[in-house]
Amino acid sequence: MFKNVIVKNPGNSYINGLTTSDLGKPILEKLFEQHGKYVEALKKCGVEVTQLPANEAFPDSTFVEDTAVLTPEFAIISNPGAEARNREIEDIEPGVKKFYEKMYYIEGPGTLDGGDVLQAEKKFYVGISDRTNEEGARQFKEIVEKEGYEATIIPLKEFFHLKTGIAYVGENRMVLAGEFVDHPAFESYEKIIIPKEDEYSANCIQVNDYVIIPAGYPETNRKLNDLGYQTIELEMSEFRKHDGGLSCLSLRF
């Protein structure tokens, strides 16, 4: 069960954030509305939401997932791989420290984005990407192994972040797209396979009794419902314009 979630409000500077997409310029009014609905959905899932204020100096900082990895026992403050985002950890660290006695840090030259880390019970999967380097992944593995978890490092071929194409939804089930569908690391899981045209919906989040998915993917919704999951669908257009998905917007612990 998750008890707590940390989110960070987007600011007006969001429009100056990083993106590789050609989906157009975000519309701030819609962005704020979508973020508000995201917070409401989390509350419906029964978690306490800590809502950090926007920081205009960091346009991408609403994507809090990249700045930390939180478990029931310890927190790891990451070292985000994009120069423009690296100092976001200055805002997150004090917010996280309120909940944790045991804090770890990824140190340079290691870089790691939380978006490259997937947790499935006592196992972590860590993607090597444009943002997470081998040294960052090595440090992460060392920390979590010391804490009694396992970690598998997965060099990415196409996805931006590891969690762009994968989600763990409990009960030994993985939602998988693209390069992960036949990946040997995920052979032991029951697979919910997402085809290319629905790939964006592979980034979904299981929060207690619900799975939150992006709106507009009826097939993904159906597959989850058929397996007995209650779903909440959220409009994510303005986050998607800047390469963000559902998992990126919160730290759940």
Ligand code: CIR
């Ligand atoms: C970035 O390029 O860093 C942001 N515009 C998007 C980050 C998305 N985060 C994530 O997938 N965990």
